[in-house]
Amino acid sequence: MADPTPPRVTPEYLKLLAEDLDRRIERLEQLADASRLRRALYPAPEPPPARRPRRLSRQHPGGQPHPWRTARSRRRS
Incomplete structure (x- = not known):
């Protein structure tokens, strides 16, 4: 495969690039x-x-005890 030819930098191309850059900055x-x-x-x-x-x-x-389980009675055998 041949190497692609580099793009030619023409004054028109540079003007287009400058306008695009100005639009982006704005x-x-x-x-x-x-x-x-x-x-x-x-x-x-x-x-x-x-x-x-x-x-x-x-x-x-x-943290805090469960309120329903605190009133449970303990049985000792």
């Missing part, structure tokens, strides 16, 4: 402006305050 500037405006109009909500960890007891590994 679009990026529009997007950046829109992003700044959105950030100014709708600030990010503050996260809720951090919760303090609950103390875990050795008797009840999950």
Whole structure:
């Protein structure tokens, strides 16, 4: 297979590249402006305050005992 011929850089081609680059830069500037405006109009909500960890007891590994099981009577034989 033969090597492809390199594209010729003509003044018209350079002009097309420059116009495309200008369009892309303009679009990026529009997007950046829109992003700044959105950030100014709708600030990010503050996260809720951090919760303090609950103390875990050795008797009840999950924290609090189950309310229905606490009233169970113990039978000793």
